Amino acid sequence: MEDFHWTKLFNPEFYITMEVGGIPIGIYMVLFIVFAETGLFAGFFLPGDSLLFLSGIYSRELVQTFFYIPSDFSNVTVLSLLIASAATLGNMFGYWFGARSGQFLYKKEDSFFFKKKYLLQSQDFFQRHGGKAIIYARFLPIVRTFVPIIAGIVHMKKTKFMFYNVLSSLMWSFFLVFAGHYLYGIFLNEFDIDLKKHIEKIILILIGVTTFPLVMKAIKAKRETTNPEI
Template sequence: MRWLPILRIRMLKWHTDPLAALISLQVLQDALRSWGYLAVMVFIMIESAGIPFPGETMLLLASFSAATIVPQLHIGLIIAFAALGAIIGDNIGYYIGRTGGRALVERYGRYVFLKPQHLRRAEQFFEKHGNKTVFFGRFIAVLRTWAAFLAGVNNMRWLTFLFYNAAGGILWATIFGTLGFLAGRVFHDNFAQVEQIARNISWISAAVIVAVVAGAYLLIRFRRARGSDAASSSENGKV
């Protein structure tokens, strides 16, 4: 798709992983100009497979472009290819984690800032909140890269993983694709502002998820404590 012009936009700081910051916005523009929808799918697929990569930024850039100077890009197709890339990439990450994830982390994890102790802590969390991690992890930058891999490491049932993965991927692509498109109508050539909004959404999503998990944990502890007190009172009454 040679018709896509170079966008005149401010450079920005990537909010995902350190390695993604090494990829300039110009590279994303060139890839989108040359490959169109396929670039959206491939960038997201690479990120979802477990490699720090600006997949979400590519989705925002493509949807932003569709709303501004490139009407030939259809937002519906952008969302569809983004969701497909997320699902395929996550399944690649799941397969890698399932077949040799722990050995891979121990040998090469330091190159992508993932240490064995990080994996152990993540596994403990994943055992209790695996389904929610796969679904909501799509909306959090770092977790988006590693959720599928951890699902494989923890031997999560594939059909269960696929259900939550597909649901999260489709919803994520729809929300962020629509966000980029609508923001393009408002901010026009200021893509940096759009990226800032997406960054805020990621942080808010992380905060909400942590709050929900903490609240659920405290509620369960409270109910168990009340149950124990009620049982003790009942036994004392019988005596």
């Protein structure tokens, strides 16, 4: 057995290819992580976007855990729907938690699994974008962890929340899973490049793309703080 190292916890391929007693459990890990990003408030270190992209590359292996589907399109569609369902449930749990006891997070001390600054940033994001923040947040690490909680705290209308919740989950899962699957095919067939052999580069690129808006926002906020208008 290959030696385990804690750094693998940040590698989405580790979860996708995970086995227990020779039985593949990657699909269960993918769905759990997607749920946990919003349902268990641990999104700041879980590999959300890169996990979905790589799931598209491994779509056949993941779906075959449940049943065999010969059609590539059907495989990717089923996987996208499963992930969208997990994402929807995660947001629902986050909303419920926010409505019931989310206020205590503003008094909670920082820890490895919780940073109050992320909550405050997400609150500001929600206030500026309203219901659409739920859609935008799906594509932003960290922010997507807290936005549904804030929606619950401010008692956003449930029907409105569910509309944006389902829509954002479908958009997020279908876009990233389909992109991973079909880009893998294009690179393999057209350029003879197996993206499975370049997982580390893919992860770095996706992290860069998804965190760039947050970095720019932080830089802008710092400039406004150090150079306030007179």
